[in-house]
Structure formats: structure tokens, C-alpha cells
Amino acid sequence: xxxxxxxxxxxxxxxxxxxxxxxxxxxxxxxxxxxxxxxxxxxxxxxxxxxxxxxxxxxxxxxxxxxxxxxxxxxxxxxxxxxxxxxxxxxxxxxxxxxxxxxxxxxxxxxxxxxxxxxxxxxxxxxxxxxxxxxxxxxxxxxxxxxxxxxxxxxxxxxxxxxxxxxxxxxxxxxxxxxxxxxxxxxxxxxxxxxxxxxxxxxxxxxxxxxxxxxxxxxxxxxxxxxxxxxxxxxxxxxxxxxxxxxxxxxxxxxxxxxxxxxxxxxxxxxxxxxxxxxxxxxxxxxxxxxxxxxxxxxxxxxxxxxxxxxxxxxxxxxxxxxxxxxxxxxxxxxxxxxxxxxxxxxxxxxxxxxxxxxxxxxxxxxxxxxxxxxxxxxxxxxxxxxxxxxxxxxxxxxxxxxxxxx
Numbered sequence: 001x002x003x004x005x006x007x008x009x010x011x012x013x014x015x016x017x018x019x020x021x022x023x024x025x026x027x028x029x030x031x032x033x034x035x036x037x038x039x040x041x042x043x044x045x046x047x048x049x050x051x052x053x054x055x056x057x058x059x060x061x062x063x064x065x066x067x068x069x070x071x072x073x074x075x076x077x078x079x080x081x082x083x084x085x086x087x088x089x090x091x092x093x094x095x096x097x098x099x100x101x102x103x104x105x106x107x108x109x110x111x112x113x114x115x116x117x118x119x120x121x122x123x124x125x126x127x128x129x130x131x132x133x134x135x136x137x138x139x140x141x142x143x144x145x146x147x148x149x150x151x152x153x154x155x156x157x158x159x160x161x162x163x164x165x166x167x168x169x170x171x172x173x174x175x176x177x178x179x180x181x182x183x184x185x186x187x188x189x190x191x192x193x194x195x196x197x198x199x200x201x202x203x204x205x206x207x208x209x210x211x212x213x214x215x216x217x218x219x220x221x222x223x224x225x226x227x228x229x230x231x232x233x234x235x236x237x238x239x240x241x242x243x244x245x246x247x248x249x250x251x252x253x254x255x256x257x258x259x260x261x262x263x264x265x266x267x268x269x270x271x272x273x274x275x276x277x278x279x280x281x282x283x284x285x286x287x288x289x290x291x292x293x294x295x296x297x298x299x300x301x302x303x304x305x306x307x308x309x310x311x312x313x314x315x316x317x318x319x320x321x322x323x324x325x326x327x328x329x330x331x332x333x334x335x336x337x338x339x340x341x342x343x344x345x346x347x348x349x350x351x352x353x354x355x356x357x358x359x360x361x362x363x364x365x366x367x368x369x370x371x372x373x374x375x376x377x378x379x380x381x382x383x384x385x386x387x388x389x390x391x392x393x394x395x396x397x398x399x400x401x402x403x404x405x406x407x
């Protein structure tokens with residue numbers, strides 16, 4: 001009789017445990033289907049282990065973007081996390097903690113690892129199971145719940161990452177569209193002068209900018225700039241920058257005042273968080289003059305009368321300071337046919353397979369040997385030279401080139 005009662009009690013306990021397990025699985029599954037937050041799932045896990053399974057000590061570790069984090073725990077000192085993680089990473093399957101293992105593991109009974117393919121995504125370390133009866137079944141169920149929670153959290157993380165990547169991709173597409181709308185598609189080729197460009201943004205989106213402004217039949221200006229940063233914010237700043245140039249350059253008779261006003265307009269937007277290197281030149285084909293200001297930009301190369309010179313007179317960056325001091329404009333008399341090669345720093349910083357740069361010496365040599373060509377032919381040959389030089393090396397930064405020939 002007593003034996004029958006014992007069997008009946010055991011069956012009732014097993015049934016009660018199974019009912020508890022089914023109820024817990026349904027609750028957690030429903031929570032996952034309802035897209036309960038990660039914190040909500042962690043709290044459910046902690047509550048289930050503490051109240052339903054009688055666990056006295058627990059810590060759940062989950063891999064995040066910045067490394068491993070202890071997301072929920074019971075009677076665990078979180079200052080031990082850095083020491084605990086290397087010990088957990090040694091295990092790829094359910095592990096029973098031994099008495100001779102590291103002291104930090106003492107007080108825990110089992111380590112439950114959760115893997116996605118070959119990568120660990122979670123570890124749960126459990127200790128102090130009050131009810132030792134049917135221990136194997138309880139551990140198996142705790143393992144099942146841990147796997148369900150860990151996989152649900154990993155799916156949330158991957159989904160969030162996918163959403164962020166999609167948002168980033170759309171931002172890059174938008175920035176690229178804005179940027180390409182701002183870069184002039186065609187540049188003038190006339191009897192007195194000609195312009196030609198090379199524009200190769202890094203990964204389809206960059207911070208390089210070039211433009212051309214016509215004043216009248218005899219006067220025009222061209223400019224080139226490198227805006228710090230990438231993405232939508234850089235593209236929007238570029239759009240604002242173009243609008244400022246197109247507006248301000250017609251308001252002032254000299255380039256010094258124009259650059260001063262341009263800097264103030266940019267600074268009001270950026271508050272020095274971003275800056276712009278900028279070169280602007282004004283050509284008068286009737287008076288045969290070239291006037292320019294270089295605002296911290298890589299010095300363009302002027303070839304005239306068989307000699308080369310760098311156009312480096314000017315001031316500091318645009319947008320870095322509230323007021324630009326000591327802006328200097330230089331005026332050059334064009335006594336002969338002249339070519340100006342302006343470019344962003346992506347060109348001289350281009351590297352080949354031997355880790356050598358397409359440096360100033362190579363650039364000046366190329367201009368000296370090919371300055372007789374028209375801008376379109378010159379740029380085509382320069383692009384071939386660049387591709388030959390870099391070989392199979394990727395372009396590491398944006399490259400913009402604006403070549404101007406005054407006949």
C-alpha cells in the first residue's frame with residue numbers, strides 16, 4: 001500500500017513538473033511571438049528559474065555588439081564578469097562544474113552553452129537547485145528554456161542589425177544621389193578656355209566637390225573642395241555649400257571677402273564639427289589674369305611658360321573657425337598658355353602594391369610632360385596613369401580632379 005502511495009506521489013510530482021514545463025514554454029513562446037523586448041524576456045527567464053525551478057544562483061551571459069554582457073542574474077557578483085567569460089568560452093556543451101575548478105565557478109553546478117552554428121551566443125551558469133529529485137529532467141528543461149531565450153535574443157539582435165544595415169544602405173543611396181546631382185555633368189570647352197573633371201567617390205559616396213561658375217563672356221570661376229565626413233550629413237552639407245557658393249560669389253568683387261563670408265555661413269551650420277578644404281580661382285580671359293584663394297586645400301599645380309608652381313596662398317580651412325584671419329588672395333598674370341591641375345588629397349595619397357604613394361614628384365612630372373594636352377585628353381591620360389600605378393589596389397579615398405586650360 002505504502003509502495004503504491006509512493007509511486008502515486010512520484011507520478012503526481014512528475015505530472016506537476018510537466019504541466020509547469022508546458023505552461024512555461026507556452027508563456028515564453030507567446031512572449032516571443034508578441035515581440036516582447038529583450039529585457040522582458042530576460043526578466044521572464046530570471047523569474048522562471050527563481051520562482052518555478054527554485055534556482056538560488058544564476059547568471060545569463062549574451063554576446064552583444066560590444067562583447068559579452070551579463071543580462072540577468074540571481075545572487076551573482078557582476079564584477080566577476082571579466083574573469084568568468086574566458087572560463088565559459090572553454091565549453092561547447094553542457095558541463096558539470098567540478099570541485100577542483102576555478103574558485104569563481106564554485107557555488108555553481110552546471111554551465112549551459114548556446115551556439116549558433118560554430119559561434120557561442122549565450123552562456124547560462126546555474127547553481128543551488130533546491131529540489132534534487134528528478135534533477136536530470138530539470139536540467140534538461142532549463143537547458144531548453146535557455147536555448148529558446150538565447151536564440152530569440154540573437155534573432156532580435158540580427159534583425160536589428162539587418163534594419164540598421166538597410167537604413168545605412170538607403171542613406172548611402174540618398175547621399176550618393178544628392179552628391180551626383182551637385183557635381184556638374186558637363187564642363188565648358190571653348191576657344192579661350194576648357195575644363196574637364198575626374199570624379200571617383202570612394203564606395204559611391206564621398207565628400208569631394210567641384211564646381212564651375214560663369215560671370216560673363218570673359219570671366220569665370222572654378223572651385224574644388226573636400227568636405228570632412230561621409231554619408232547623408234556630408235551630402236547635405238555639400239548641398240548647402242554649393243548654394244552658399246552660388247549665392248555669395250556674385251555678391252563680392254574680391255575672393256578674400258567671398259571666402260570670409262563663405263566661412264561664416266558654413267560655421268553657422270557646422271559649429272566647427274566639420275570643416276572644408278577649399279580652392280577657388282577666378283579667370284579673366286580678356287585681362288589675362290588668374291586670381292585665387294587656397295583655404296587649406298592641397299595646392300593645385302599651375303604650368304605656364306614651361307615652369308611649374310604651386311598655388312598655396314590663402315588661409316585656413318572653411319568652417320573650422322568662426323572668423324578666418326589673414327585671408328590672402330594672389331593675382332597671377334597669364335603671359336602664356338596655362339594649365340591648372342586642382343585635385344583632392346585622394347590623388348596624392350593613392351598607393352600601389354609596394355606601398356608607394358602617387359606623390360607630388362610624380363604629379364609634377366606628369367603635368368610637366370602632359371601640360372600641352374587639352375584638359376579632356378590630359379585627364380584621360382592621368383586616369384590611365386593612376387590605374388596603372390595602383391594595380392589591383394583599391395582606391396582608399398575619394399578622388400576628384402578639375403583641370404583648367406587657358407588658351
